[in-house]
Amino acid sequence: MMTSKIRKVGNSAVMTLTAEMLAILDAKEGDTLHVVRGDDGSLRIMANDPALAAALEAGEAVMDENRDLLQALA
Secondary structure, three states: OOOOOEEEEOOEEEEOOOHHHHHHHOOOOOOOEEEEEOOOOOEEEEEOOHHHHHHHHHHHHHHHHOHHHHHHHO
16 A cells, blocks of 8 residues: 655645656656546546546536436436
8 A cells, every 4th residue: 555645735735646656657747647436435546548538528428418317317
């Protein structure tokens, strides 16, 4: 397990990613990362994948368009 402290920078809370974490993500300073919440409340950090980003945006658009129907089915 890797750990990181949260610190305040301006009005934001910042988590520092170590060199090891960046290597695992295959990411570098300036890259975009995606954070996804799991059903169990966990967070998953993923390196930017344009295909994934497009699929997530499409999914969000469908959910926004069908919000009432999806709430009725839940």
